[in-house]
Amino acid sequence: MSDDRRGGGSPEWGRVGPEDPTEDPATYPAMKVPSTEIEPSEQPTVAVPTGDGPPGDETPTVRRKVPNTRIGGLWATLILSAIVLIFLLVFILQNTDPVAINFLWLTGTLPTGVALLFAAIAGMLLVAVPGTWRILQLRREAQKH
Template sequence: MTDHPTEQPTGQPTGHGDQSHEDVPKDPLRRSRVSQAWLSVVGLALLLVLLIVFIAQNTERVSMKFFGWTWHAPLAVVALTGVVVGMVLTVITGTLRIVQVRRRVRREV
């Protein structure tokens, strides 16, 4: 047993002296939608600069062959096309999985 009336014998407070979320002052430097948008713009601008440098340094034409088709394109275009196709396949797969999980949740509710 303790001598302090606000504590339980286990040493945990009873809740009388606890601060709620309303009592805690808000941080004036917290993240906001505007700051998140600004960070996104800065990040995308940096990504765009890196992309421009990549394209500028990989302008030599390469020959691509696929099932009898042959075409010529700059190396940067071929590499970026592969990246975009991979991203599209990932988005399609993720979207199908999200739809599957939502249907399962609706059936169980």
């Protein structure tokens, strides 16, 4: 065997791949064909067409992540709030028996559901007012620095 690589056969020793390493995907990563498999993600995805062909065209689609936004969070909160309000309305409509309410010097009668709704609102205010006050304090303190 000859050491001459210009000949027709392959050498018994040495390099078997192409002379230029940038032509070999095994030694030059930029030559590798990107994987067509899409990794499963925890984020919702949207299909984006890659071609401008007719609607029946079989062009592949690229999936990209859709970021979480404040509007999306607000929408979920609104739906949850609507469900809670429906349950609250059903509760009030089912508990219409009058109940005597005494608070300090005030006396009156209200349906049971309405009385419990007022009690819940008062409890939320007892938590929200001091919490709002503390948040405002912290914001003023953060703006000073």
